[in-house]
Amino acid sequence: MKLVNLLNSIDSFHLLMNEPIKANVAFRISKLSRKIESQANTFSEVKNKMIEKYGEKNGDGSKHITQDMKNWDKYEKEITELLNEDVDLKFKKITLASISNVKLSPLQIEAIGWLIQE
Numbered sequence: 001m002k003l004v005n006l007l008n009s010i011d012s013f014h015l016l017m018n019e020p021i022k023a024n025v026a027f028r029i030s031k032l033s034r035k036i037e038s039q040a041n042t043f044s045e046v047k048n049k050m051i052e053k054y055g056e057k058n059g060d061g062s063k064h065i066t067q068d069m070k071n072w073d074k075y076e077k078e079i080t081e082l083l084n085e086d087v088d089l090k091f092k093k094i095t096l097a098s099i100s101n102v103k104l105s106p107l108q109i110e111a112i113g114w115l116i117q118e
Helices: 003-008 010-017 023-054 072-083 106-111
Strands: none
Touching (some): 010 023
């Protein structure tokens, strides 16, 4: 799975975590949540380092980056490469039947499709 897909699924994954489901499925989702959180935190740390590297200082001394800055192309290239990295979470998929009582939109199901087997 690509890192970008994992990051795009976090909101839908959190919705799933807040729904009452069978204990064995909840256990798997809880374990997977820690792995996802670790990946998201690592991404955030690397992204912040990239902003420090390519960004420009704000009035308060912190750095930011926008499309009109001279290093934007370098930043965008690196962030795109990072987002396209493969991540391996090693988890057991859940069945669609095991979350049939959970109300999710088609977009939310699509976002967590990597987690579900039919």
